[in-house]
Amino acid sequence: MPIISNEKRDARRTQILNAARRCFLREGLHATTMPDVIQASGLSTGAVYSYFKNKEDIIQAALKTSMVELSDLLQPILHTDSPLPPGGLLCQIMEAIVRFSARDGFDLKRLALLGWSEAQRNARLRSSMGTFYIAFRNDLAGVAKEWQRTGIIDSSADPEDIGKALLALVLGFVVQAAIIGEVEPETISRGLHWACRASESGLKGSEAKDG
Amino acid sequence: MPIISNEKRDARRTQILNAARRCFLREGLHATTMPDVIQASGLSTGAVYSYFKNKEDIIQAALKTSMVELSDLLQPILHTDSPLPPGGLLCQIMEAIVRFSARDGFDLKRLALLGWSEAQRNARLRSSMGTFYIAFRNDLAGVAKEWQRTGIIDSSADPEDIGKALLALVLGFVVQAAIIGEVEPETISRGLHWACRASESGLKGSEAKDG
Amino acid sequence: MPIISNEKRDARRTQILNAARRCFLREGLHATTMPDVIQASGLSTGAVYSYFKNKEDIIQAALKTSMVELSDLLQPILHTDSPLPPGGLLCQIMEAIVRFSARDGFDLKRLALLGWSEAQRNARLRSSMGTFYIAFRNDLAGVAKEWQRTGIIDSSADPEDIGKALLALVLGFVVQAAIIGEVEPETISRGLHWACRASESGLKGSEAKDG
Amino acid sequence: MPIISNEKRDARRTQILNAARRCFLREGLHATTMPDVIQASGLSTGAVYSYFKNKEDIIQAALKTSMVELSDLLQPILHTDSPLPPGGLLCQIMEAIVRFSARDGFDLKRLALLGWSEAQRNARLRSSMGTFYIAFRNDLAGVAKEWQRTGIIDSSADPEDIGKALLALVLGFVVQAAIIGEVEPETISRGLHWACRASESGLKGSEAKDG
DNA sequence: GATGAATGAGTCTTCATTCAT
DNA sequence: AATGAATGAAGACTCATTCAT
Numbered sequence A, B, C, D: 001m002p003i004i005s006n007e008k009r010d011a012r013r014t015q016i017l018n019a020a021r022r023c024f025l026r027e028g029l030h031a032t033t034m035p036d037v038i039q040a041s042g043l044s045t046g047a048v049y050s051y052f053k054n055k056e057d058i059i060q061a062a063l064k065t066s067m068v069e070l071s072d073l074l075q076p077i078l079h080t081d082s083p084l085p086p087g088g089l090l091c092q093i094m095e096a097i098v099r100f101s102a103r104d105g106f107d108l109k110r111l112a113l114l115g116w117s118e119a120q121r122n123a124r125l126r127s128s129m130g131t132f133y134i135a136f137r138n139d140l141a142g143v144a145k146e147w148q149r150t151g152i153i154d155s156s157a158d159p160e161d162i163g164k165a166l167l168a169l170v171l172g173f174v175v176q177a178a179i180i181g182e183v184e185p186e187t188i189s190r191g192l193h194w195a196c197r198a199s200e201s202g203l204k205g206s207e208a209k210d211g
Numbered sequence E: 001g002a003t004g005a006a007t008g009a010g011t012c013t014t015c016a017t018t019c020a021t
Numbered sequence F: 001a002a003t004g005a006a007t008g009a010a011g012a013c014t015c016a017t018t019c020a021t
Helices: A002-027 A034-041 A045-051 A055-078 A086-104 A108-119 A123-149 A159-179 A185-196 A205-210 B006-027 B034-041 B045-051 B055-078 B086-104 B108-119 B123-149 B159-179 B185-196 B205-210 C006-027 C034-041 C045-051 C055-078 C086-104 C108-119 C123-149 C159-179 C185-196 C205-210 D002-027 D034-041 D045-051 D055-078 D086-104 D108-119 D123-149 D159-179 D185-196 D205-210
Strands: none
Touching: A002 A034, A002 A045, A002 A055, A002 A108, A034 A045, A034 A055, A055 A086, A055 A108, A055 A123, A086 A108, A086 A159, A086 A185, A108 A123, A108 A159, A108 B108, A108 B159, A123 A159, A123 B159, A159 A185, A159 B108, A159 B123, A159 B159, A159 B185, A185 B159, A185 B185, B006 B034, B006 B045, B006 B055, B006 B108, B034 B045, B034 B055, B055 B086, B055 B108, B055 B123, B086 B108, B086 B159, B086 B185, B108 B123, B108 B159, B123 B159, B159 B185, C006 C034, C006 C045, C006 C055, C006 C108, C034 C045, C034 C055, C055 C086, C055 C108, C055 C123, C086 C108, C086 C159, C086 C185, C108 C123, C108 C159, C108 D108, C108 D159, C123 C159, C123 D159, C159 C185, C159 D108, C159 D123, C159 D159, C159 D185, C185 D159, C185 D185, D002 D034, D002 D045, D002 D055, D002 D108, D034 D045, D034 D055, D055 D086, D055 D108, D055 D123, D086 D108, D086 D159, D086 D185, D108 D123, D108 D159, D123 D159, D159 D185
């Protein structure tokens, strides 16, 4: 039965990819050698190369897998009929990311930094990563539209802009947590809360510039 | 006199560092070879190695230099007697970063991504980078205190939290601009403005969780 | 089966080591480059490096191998029930060394000089070489004890001292043969014979000093 | 006055050569770099290169100097009207070498090993070293003739052979002292004394072989 | 003459990938 | 289908020597 064979194939791929991610987090993308991945996977050189054409393919697949996993995690949060208000949603997303990192031992935040860096010089990765983040941003804009529909947010706002602002907060949380640490999802949310309550908060950049 | 003047030495160092940064942006930190840097610098192998002990040293210095330059750029914005309100300040910072990138042809945003990635496995870099970002975050918290002093922000807020939230926005803008593009400082500011005006905005994380 | 047999592995190691020894004798230890050894071995760079960690390892192994081979050669001479008297034994040892050098084309005498030099600054080599020579010296002292047992040598003599004197003669023969030439084992033996028959030979150092 | 200048030149040369010998003893001939020698000499690169054409020249001169110094030391011992008998002479020579090593901090024994090794692949050095050792051997043979003249040694002996045997002992002492240690001049002398008093000592190699 | 900055050929070593078995 | 030995191109770095000042 080819079905079992296929399952086995998938299991092997996952085994290699997980080994690769462990290596990547430990050594970085470039400093990780194929022997590193091969040893960590417990397979033979030839076996690994029968599942992936080359190292670039493994990087690509490992990062893509992470993006897909994250996507699965975020879908229920973003595609719900009654999304939480901005602050709550942000927290939910950031906590999901934190939880994901804890779950499998792959620190998604740190893996993301590796991916962003690699995407600078790897067109294929840049492309798949771009697709992922644009979809994420669009989903956030979609939530913003839902907020407008339910009257939580003014209908004159540009939902795209809101999506971009929210994405910036999420990504910035990821960087900050990975590089400095000492940030919790709630910290961000709370800080934002106060910043936004500034009298004449002037959050509209144009006003700021004019003033 | 074959003894080179300090100015000339510094000029040479800068020459190498700038060449390195150009290479890094083009090829990434690891894919950049020493011959790449050497050729780009216009010097000889030996000359480059007389200014920097090894490749790691060049990476270190190139990123450190960028941090120092950025720091110089941000100081006047962050250490002023009458800082702009939150939205305006954010815009100012992001625009400074954008302007810096345009100035010398070194896209600071993309260089930052490279640095964050490298910092994962390079303790020395992680240390100097951590110092820089913590100082940045503290400066932002300092501005928050100033806002509290002038009554722009409620005195019950934690300025540290505000610093973290603002830093997240700045870093997130950098990532988003580098990876997806199609974000302007004002976009973020505007999106945030609307998100924050959400009725019962629920930006306080705890409320969000409870809800 | 790509899994190589132990015999083949050993054959490869020997192949590399013999190539290395040929190079070392031609160029010296340091002036021999890895490409030299690699080409002489007939293998590829990677293959050589899969058998030996680095150049130092090859030096170490090449010299150690020589010591082991020499040891095998000397064992039957030194560990016999009825050793020849001093002069005969010396000749036997020196001739064994000469014969060994002729056998495989590796001039053991010249290789020894290279090793002694390298041992000055290479602790690991110094250690293994020290072990070898101390064992050799002890074996010579052992023969001296046998001589004392059979009455060939006075029982009041210190066998250790005899071992040291004999070792000096052997090593000195090696140096002289390698550096100046025109010495045969018998020459040494004969010269010693006459020198020792000096009336009031005064070979006891203390007497010499007093005189 | 060119005389002072010449003296200064010689002093400089000595300064460089002494620095070089210190380096050579510490690092070996090849692992010593020109910067090593330059720094140890306290002069500038250019200065050192104005006194010696290249590194090979420094090696050559440093070793030659050592040979000359040793020669000066041995002359009075070897060219005397009433030389000590064999055992005493040997001790005198070995003690002179030991004393020389202690005097200036240049361990002549270890320097000799370095030189022998280098002589394998350096024709010029091999030549000057050969000249030195042949002269030494001839001087020893000369002493043997003197011993024959005064009746200490049988007139039927070949003084050349005696020279070779004595040289072997001296060189062997040097090697043993440098590589293993725990040998004193007297030890050798004493050991030899007992070995030679072997009944039917059979020191004549031919007899040994026949037996 | 003196200086030391600059040169660049030459070394060791790694590692992605292939392919005989 | 699986294995892991073998390949060799490519990279980081050193250091003897030169020569402009």
